[in-house]
Amino acid sequence: MNDTLTLLGFGATGWGDDLARGVLVTVTLSLATLPIGLCLGFFLSLAKQSEDYLLKLSADIFTTIFRGLPELLTLFLVYFGVNAALKSVSEATGLPGIALSSFVCGMVALGVVFSAFASEVFLSAFRAIPHGQREGGLALGLGRAKVMLLVILPQLIKIALPGLGNLWMNLLKDTALVSVIGLADTLRQAQIAARVSREPFLFFGTAIVLYLVLTILSSFVIGGIDRWTKRGEVAK
């Protein structure tokens, strides 16, 4: 028992500070990916409802590809594919070569996957808002952008929130995959600690508990946002 406490403790003898840094990387990556995924997903859902069939088709192709591919494969495609492309570009043009770090690769891959799923959530939320809301806004003389911002969006967030909450949980868990391409996140730190200390059960168990804590915290936050979006409704 004492050994366990030493191993998980902070400082030179324990792995506690390494794990804590890993958790910070996990949270940072998730939070950095979220805005990309949300914005891209929102515009994809607009494209899917557009009357322009070419735009609709393009958005559908995007969703089909990135919803169908395993997240791990998407990550590797970005990691090897984009880096190889960047390298050949720099060789062809003579510009100094740049390589994407595993953090950026994780952001791109997970953001793209998130947006493919989020576009479907937004799309069904758009469909749940009656046409009269838009028409009412236009009848009041608001411009199209204002109608979207002041009338549609507040209702959209309320309807889409449960679905987006699930996607956030998936995103948080999917960040663990980025450890495979070398990002020093929670799982990666646990792996290193397990190998060095020869206590794999302890450290992978700790990593799982840490992820569980993050999920539970997230569900409290999402619950809070949910109550906030529903503050205008009658209490039940």
Add this chain to the structure above:
Amino acid sequence: MSGNTPVLAAPAAPPQKPKIAGIVAIGVWIAIAIAFVVYFARAFDVTLIERFGSAYLGGLWVTVSLVAISFVFGALVSLPVALGRMAKNPIARALAFAFVYFFRGTPLIAQIFLVYYGFGQFHDFFEAIGMWWFFREAWYCGLFSLALNTAAYQAEILRGAIESVPKGQWEGGRSLGLSRQVIFFKVIVPQAMIVGLRPYANEIILMIKASAIVAIITVYDLFGVTRQAYSRTYDFQTYVWAALLYLIVVEALRHATNWAERRLTVHLKR
């Protein structure tokens, strides 16, 4: 007045001509498609197919069989868990809730690592109870984690589907003098399956995607074979092949689901 805008008249005639945004978007995809065709035409190598073609098919088979077997075992485990979630007994409910929350709230890759690397620490214990042959093999460890993971998700699908059947169906069955078991299997489950079909199919698709993780613990599934082929050739097209195979499998499943749903709900259409 600005209130009298042409916006009100617009919906009558949808634009027939594609607009600039659509042309640009589809143009990007066409460019990507052409780039891929050119890339494949230049990089295509018959010896690669000779070297790895059968390995890819073998990997695909490992993926499919792993998902199929763990889906079936997961379904078996999910039944008591779903019943526990719906039980009146608070202990059964708490246990079932904890099971579901644990497996849905943590990454599958961490669960797989815990089983494959972590359980090895209790080698003597598993040897003593005669289970070491199971937890020694990466394939079985992957199967074990995948089955428990999908059991948690399937339990929620099952619960949602059963609870979607109105209470009157139970009461109607009881008033006909049927036993609880007969009502459950002959009245409730068939109706619940219509609701559950789509979530179940989605779960299979999610499992096919998630099963790629077992490649990290040295199982040679489709993704494992791909990684091996890439590490031997450093040829990026190995990953593109895998992507195409995964997309074909997932799309086939999606279309099969749509077809099955149309068949099952034929009596509900007017």
